[in-house]
Amino acid sequence: MPLKVAQDENLNLNLTPMIDVVFLLVIFFMVATRFTEAERNIELELPQVPAAGEAAAPIKPRVITVTNEGQTLLDGEPVAIEELTTRLADEVRRSPDVQVVINGDARTPFQAVAAALAACREARVEDLGITVELAAKAGSTIR
Incomplete structure (x- = not known):
């Protein structure tokens, strides 16, 4: 049986x-072009930054360590609390940030950590x- 295709x-x-769709695209590009022309006409004095290779180094934090015996270390060097206060105050005077x-240490008396905080x-x-x-205890939640 031959098939007839109508x-x-x-x-x-x-x-x-x-x-x-073409009409909407034309309108979009016309409006977008107007925005870029308006931005070019705005007179701005942009801030200057150092060149990419000359970026300022991030500030390295000073580390105070209180050992389990209650000894205080500033960047790995043993210091007394009074000396710690003096050295930190000098550094804050030079650079406030x-x-x-x-x-x-978890086993140290809290008084040693509190003394470092007070300094x-x-x-x-x-x-x-x-x-x-x-x-990391099983079933514990932090509130």
Whole structure:
């Protein structure tokens, strides 16, 4: 049985949606071009930064370590609390954005860590951090 294929001679293609899309694209590009011209006409004096190779080095924080015996170390060097206060105060006078991190051993008496905190406060250190480790116990939650 031969198949007969009927051809519809009135095949119409609706171009209206395509014309709408092209029209919207033309409007978009016209408006976008106007924005870039307006930005070029704004007179700005841009801030200057050092060249990419000359970027300022990030500030390395000073590290105060309180050992389990209560000994205080500043960047690995043993210091007394009074000397710690003096050295930090001198550094704050030279550069007010001094960063200090306190590492306290969990087995040390808290008084030794509190003395280091008091030395930082007396030296007027504003950027101060304390390192801790979160306990990973089964079923525990942090509130």
